[in-house]
Amino acid sequence: MTSRLRANDLLPIGELARRTGLSVSAIRFYEDKRLVEPIRTSGNQRRFLRSDIRRLSFILIAQRLGMALGEIDRELRKLPQGRTPTAGDWHAISLSIRGALDRRIAELERMREKLDGCIGCGCLSLSHCQLYNKDDHLAAEGPGPRKVLS
Amino acid sequence: MTSRLRANDLLPIGELARRTGLSVSAIRFYEDKRLVEPIRTSGNQRRFLRSDIRRLSFILIAQRLGMALGEIDRELRKLPQGRTPTAGDWHAISLSIRGALDRRIAELERMREKLDGCIGCGCLSLSHCQLYNKDDHLAAEGPGPRKVLS
């Protein structure tokens, strides 16, 4: 409870885990995927910037919105290199995921309409049912039968 | 092009694959998971009922709605044993997945509202942001950090 862990304001991995709710192993995994890039102490221990808390929070939020780590990475790369992101930087990224969210909702709503048509006719038949339409491939989420739906 | 493959109206696996757009291996995989239960010829080849086309179509549709095979299995088990499902049977199941779809859309809409709050404040901070709220664990879809979000 004593040592204030100031030391240039860098956080060890356990601290970051505590503050984000992520597990230590998950954070290391994200480093592997280059979603965070901590510096190292002379003793080879990771040290994170305070702004990485927000970075990891963003990852958690984006995942809940259904984004894959790859997409999240792409968003995060829009952040400025070299300087700590400002509220404005995060704001821009938030707007971008708001767009993704809108599209996902719209997709599901289209599915719902089609399903309603199907409930009406009771069909569920590949040859007639609108629900099975390879062209609007909404299957961006979840594994699914890869060959067929991707 | 000659042999009519009537023979009691049973379909070999390749036919079923052709008609559903699934791969042969995927259908075998689904049999493994007991999502379809074909009978066998004396030579140990699978033979499917015509109604299995619809059954597999349902699987495809439900997957696009974001359902996992396990859930889909649970739905399919509501179908009558022993007799070929009627349009009414499928209708009931469609209603049930319509409910699931509604819930998913509602969840995403709640996320959107929260995100809007966040865009307003530009925070994305775990300690203040509503978006990070462990209690409404919407993370029913996609992998995500299991320990944290499930």
Add this chain to the structure above:
DNA sequence: CTGCAACCTCAAGTTAGATTGAGGTCAAGT
């Protein structure tokens, strides 16, 4: 009756997103 496509089984590989474990090091308190 032969050829060949379509079928069979079973084991291993794939991707995403992590977790778990073994074996070892670092650093802070006493």
Add this chain to the structure above:
DNA sequence: ACTTGACCTCAATCTAACTTGAGGTTGCAG
């Protein structure tokens, strides 16, 4: 100096949803 907890790496394991491949059989057309 010692102990202990936090940290390190690296390899293996897990789930979902399949695919791929090896090696072998079936069944229908000619």
